[in-house]
Amino acid sequence: MEFAKRIDFLQANVFADMDRAKAKARAAGKDIIDLSLGSSDLATAPHVIEAITQSLQDPSTHGYLLFNGTQKFRQAAASWYEQKFGIAVDPETEVLPLIGSQEGTAHLPLAVLNPGDYALLLDPGYPSHAGGVYLASGQIYPMPLRAENAFLPVFEDIPLTILAQSKMMVLSYPHNPTSAIAPLDFFRSAVAFCQQHNLVLVHDFPYVDLVFNAQVAPSVLQADPDKSVSIEFFTLSKSYNMGGFRVGYAIGNSQLIRALRQVKAAVDFNQYLGILNGAIAALTGDQAGVDVAKNTFRQRRDTFITALHQIGWDVPTPAATMYIWAKLPAFWSTNSIEFCTHLVETTGVAASPGFGFGKFGEGYVRFALVHDPAILKIAASKISEVINATKSTQF
Ligand SMILES: Cc1ncc(COP(=O)(O)O)c(C=O)c1O
Incomplete structure (x- = not known):
């Protein structure tokens, strides 16, 4: 079957490759800490759920x-x-x-x-x-x-x-x-x-x-x-x-x-x-949840940045969003796909390769702060295993 040419441009998807790497790590028995997707793990506010629930019961909305x-x-x-x-x-x-x-x-x-x-x-x-x-x-x-x-x-x-x-x-x-x-x-x-x-x-x-x-x-x-x-x-x-x-x-x-x-x-x-x-x-309605989300991501940011600094990865503190954009350590090659694949396969920590966001993203990885601080600390200590192992083979 022949498809439109425009489909070809949509096929190169680094995130699908990462999904496969995650599945492989899972099949090999690794516990996955998934920091690769920017999908908030926080709950939708009860008054919002209530409005949707009420609508569901009302056939005029159907x-x-x-x-x-x-x-x-x-x-x-x-x-x-x-x-x-x-x-x-x-x-x-x-x-x-x-x-x-x-x-x-x-x-x-x-x-x-x-x-x-x-x-x-x-x-x-x-x-x-x-x-x-x-x-x-x-x-x-x-x-x-x-x-x-x-x-x-x-x-x-x-x-x-x-x-x-x-x-x-x-x-x-x-x-x-x-x-x-x-x-x-x-x-x-x-x-x-x-x-x-x-x-x-x-x-x-x-x-x-x-x-x-x-x-x-x-x-x-x-x-x-x-x-x-x-x-x-x-x-x-x-x-x-x-x-x-x-x-x-x-x-x-x-x-x-x-x-x-x-x-x-x-x-x-x-x-x-x-x-x-x-x-x-x-x-x-009540906007309190917006501040809760903001404070939650700020706290996670602080925890994860501190933990990365403790393992020797010098990453700047972002002033916004739910992401950490980290330049690959100098002793690692600049290939972000290789880094993320290796990271998830050896430690179970999934991050997004910078290259997936465009060629000028190469040399970086993105961590999404979609887990609690305790899990983020564990993720950082697992990341340190990869960093230390790489350091010791290179120096
Ligand atoms: C820049 C940007 N645009 C759009 C989206 C997706 O938004 P929506 O869930 O409304 O489709 C995201 C989600 O991560 C995003 O980062």
Whole structure:
């Protein structure tokens, strides 16, 4: 059977390889400490579960849901933005419910790119950003993120010939996998750059609440209050521990919202109303759980960083997200896939190879802080076995 060429681009998936390495380690009797997936282990708040449970009992929630049926959700999303960022949002034209932000960011290129057009993506970056561009038969120009630039892209480095063929730029801060935060001034220069070069500015914003030195991270809409070029994607997966429920929204430029809505209308009938009701309860109800999540990840970060320092792995302390982005120790080769495969097969500790997030992620590994501090300490001591064994064979 012959398949479309675009599928070829989707096949190289380092994470599937890691999944196999985990299965092999499990079959060999290793206890797996899985720090490879950024799926929160924290529980969804009881008032959210209650709203979903009540909806389940109500047959009027069981049918297809068209745009008008999502009005209460769109209003809740607009109010949440207004409260957090002081930005006025029209729930009718500037908000669109999504089945998770991954779904939205992967579908948007279908609305923006013609085949062959370029999208400017962060490298390393979240894999579905590239996946969406490939599905739209677009091309990717990777904007390298380097430690010396605080993991922010340098717009001036993008060649003019590429810019002339580019339609969109995708940013995402606080950043997965590097954990970098972008200041509001950075977003101001991104907005000016995109206005100048006629680019759509996409901002994927799942970690808005998981910042440890401020209340929230800056929104791109604060830098583009007229929503001239920008669209932002929020998910309830991280702030409200609702990853499995698949719910998020896009917010921003009304033409982009309309175009994405047209693409989605060909694909889905929105998320189940009961889950949207749960999301409304999350966005409008008691916010104490957001601080609990933030404090939990901060405490885990501190424990794991201290433990890594104790075993001699000098890793900087991230100011946001639920990840540690660790440069491979100098005595190890820079091959992150080799390191992660070896680590899981010998110790059972699973991490994500930096290469899986793009070629500029090579030489790093990402640890997701999805276990309690006691387990993280055990993971660090297991990691030290691999580090010490490597050191002793090399010196
Ligand atoms: C940058 C980024 N975007 C999107 C997602 C997925 O969000 P959702 O669960 O809403 O699809 C993640 C999850 O880790 C992420 O890190």
